[in-house]
Amino acid sequence: MRYLPLTETDRREMLAAIGARSVDELFRDVPASARLAGQVAGLPDHQGELEVERAFQAMAAKNVSPASAPFFIGAGAYRHHVPATVDYMIQRGEFLTSYTPYQPEITQGTLQYLFEFQTQVALLTGMDVANASMYDGSTGAGEAVLMANRVTRRHKALISGGLHPQYRRIIETTGRWEGFSAISAPPDIEGREDLISAIDKETSCVVVQNPGFFGHLRDFSRLAEACHAAGALLIVVVTEVVSLGLVMPPGEMGADIVVCEGQSLGNGLGFGGPYVGLFATREKYVRQMPGRLAGETVDADGKRGFVLTLSTREQHIRREKATSNICTNAGLCALAFTVHLTLLGEAGFRRLAELNHAKAIELADKVAAIPGVEVVNKSFFNEFTVRLPKPAAPVVEALAKRRILGGLPVSRLIPEDRSVDNLLLLAATETATAMGMDPLVAALREVL
Helix, strand or coil, rough: CCCCCHHHHHHHHHHHHHHCCCCHHHCCCCCCCCCCCCCCCCCCCCCCHHHHHHHHHHCCCCCCCCCCCCCCCCCCCCCCCHHHHHHHHCCCCHCCCCCCCCCCCHHHHHHHHHHHHHHHHHHHHHCCEECCCCHHHHHHHEEEEEEEECCCCCCCECCCCCCHHHHHHHHHHHHHHHEEEEECCCCCCCCCCCCHCCCCCCCCEEEEECCCCCCCCCCCCCHHHHHCCCCCCEEEEEEEHHHCCCCCCHHHHHCEEEEEECCCCCCCCCCCCCCCEEEEECCCHHHHHCCCEEEEEEEECCEEEEEEEEEEEECCHHHHHHHEECCCCHHHHHHHHHHHHHHHHHHHHHHHHHHHHHHHHCCCCCHHCCCEEEEECCCCEEEEEECCCCCCHHHHHHHHHHCEEEEEEEHHHCCCCCCCCCCCCEEEEEECHHHHHHHHHHHHHHCC
């Protein structure tokens, strides 16, 4: 009864109430040629709850899960340990049933955690102010370019070859419909590109990533100076937020806008989502920032309280005046991020970053010892690129058949460029162990 709650008597009474003789009459406006004559071929009839559970468990068992196999995939989606306390906290009724903080007198809890979230993001990125929040890092990058265009009143974005290809495509698609040009540099495989010479008087912004898509770490201070000298903004993207526990924050490099993917903290891998975008900027640009801001104030009795300080979404103001058409924030994911980071604290977060880097060094050393395999990077955080003696895609498939999730072939995300066919991205977080690394290395030797 759980899945099909209506009895035949229920259906007859409902049809009688609306004056229909059968369910088929409800579809009479649909041409007969567009209707199925019977059941959909291959789909089973209804089943009991136990049978349905078993059927889906059997389907799930066909997947190679990160929890059940050595896992070295990254490229913007990282497997980190999420403490059980995070799930416990976000499922408390005070958080789970809250929606949107339009009425501050009854949503103080939601407003407070959004305020804490913003504070954490500003501290991590080294920026003045952060919003609450974005859908994810990739769409946040598109919003950052739109913001830079508004600030500079220019319409050309330079995109680094070290930016994640999916982030690049989102910016290019946004530009196609919003009327700005996106000039993309070729893949920065070696981590040596110099974008300064490409900046001109038409450039609104330069978009870079640190660590880059291929894992390289860069100091963009000189690039920031060049952008500012030309009247352009520097946008720094961070797809692995845990790196900010060790790496110089973008704000110290002179970034004007910072966009991060926050999935690594509090949010487990889930077939690509849901994620949470972090967005921070300089205080002087705050009125051009998309999304909304939660602020701290005092009530009529002088007690500390929280309110929505800035709401520039089209849901709040006239569409033509809005800085964004984002109609919600990833609130539950933002809460998970905040709970996880609060549990870690500053020392714990730094230690987590150190563990990630140490694991990646260990993996890089092991992989580099395989004949014919070259580690491309001179620097990295927890992810690096290796060049194989044969195309990486079939190698990854061969590893998967051995129940090893052995990284991501770069050709999967840049299929149009044959020069990346032999490149493999490998990531090692704190969850990696020698019990996973050694089988990967042994299988790579065998496959190669």
